[in-house]
Amino acid sequence: MELYSGPLDATEIFKSWFNREKESNYGAFITFVGIVRSEDNIEALSFDIYEPILKSWFESWQQKANQRGAKVYMAHSIGDVPLHNVSYVSAVLSPKRRVALELIDEFVEDFKANAPIWKYDVIDGKRIYAESRSTPMSGAGLLN
């Protein structure tokens, strides 16, 4: 798991993961890249991350992947990421394609729902919590 301040260099990240694993005898390597879209007059997105829980979320996914003979990677930005820049890269490797195709879907969806990352739109230099696009984590509302 890699966290960077500001935008990610997607090609460098792809290259580094690919070179690390190309001799590992995985047959399928899938990457998901999230790029900041221009919409609703935003200038950038901005992210807060709570690293201890993100790390344990990621480690439990690594175990889940290992049980299926697979491996996962992820990188995410902290702070501001301007339009058309990359804020998120994740990857799955597995011996055969089927497991990799299933895992990338589950991994990215669970990331969206449960990784402790908060997103803000940056408009006129101000950070506005992306409340309507955010999802309560599993177990939310316990103290209500």
Added chain:
Amino acid sequence: MELYSGPLDATEIFKSWFNREKESNYGAFITFVGIVRSEDNIEALSFDIYEPILKSWFESWQQKANQRGAKVYMAHSIGDVPLHNVSYVSAVLSPKRRVALELIDEFVEDFKANAPIWKYDVIDGKRIYAESRSTPMSGAGLLN
């Protein structure tokens, strides 16, 4: 669609597609990389391609993707690809993640089932048709 003689440079292909599309306002960019695995004593895989039908297969997929606001890419090797080298790269771009995650699965699976590409194991320098891993295309058996 790109066809190359021998192994693919996955990082260069990723970089070229990514750089071409990063300003296009797609939010999700997924790539699938197929790497030749060491198994059953093979030295390499080898591929024959029938390009005219592969091209029309790809173009019909491009239309299907466009109808969902998405775009597809693919690159494949012709001839021999040694162990731990890349023979296949495909990609999907879409504004939001859900369509991209669904399309990459459908695109790769339909590629496996219907792209006119024949695979051979290379063992002791000989090309052996990978018959048991091959799939009859849609409509197979018409002349039977």
Added chain:
Amino acid sequence: MVKVEFLGPIGYPSIEVEAANLADLAQKLKEIEDIKEWLSNSAVAVNDVIVDSLDTPLKDGDRVSILPPVCGG
């Protein structure tokens, strides 16, 4: 004393409170106007582990995190 941190957009400073378990803590947090509204959709971690029971006991020095709705990527 238990330390309570409010993560991400909640933007409320950490506090220290006396609480024997999460049910007890919930009562105290509901009294804070700026926090109350976040409780219905926030998850809770004790010492960085997400928990799912109000019976979860708390001891001196424990750290509780309040995690509002997320959106990574």
Added chain:
Amino acid sequence: MVKVEFLGPIGYPSIEVEAANLADLAQKLKEIEDIKEWLSNSAVAVNDVIVDSLDTPLKDGDRVSILPPVCGG
């Protein structure tokens, strides 16, 4: 005359035959020992378009491709 090409692993040279439609062609191909076994699992294209009916007419100069089971990637 119609030209028939056998793709990939079939490894049989192209032939030219007289055939008015695909049903007609099927009859002729079944007579070739090395080809017969491939017909049950091969798809068929006429002028590079996959077809699904034995009624597909053939005219002079048409090109028919026999596509055995595939495995890209």
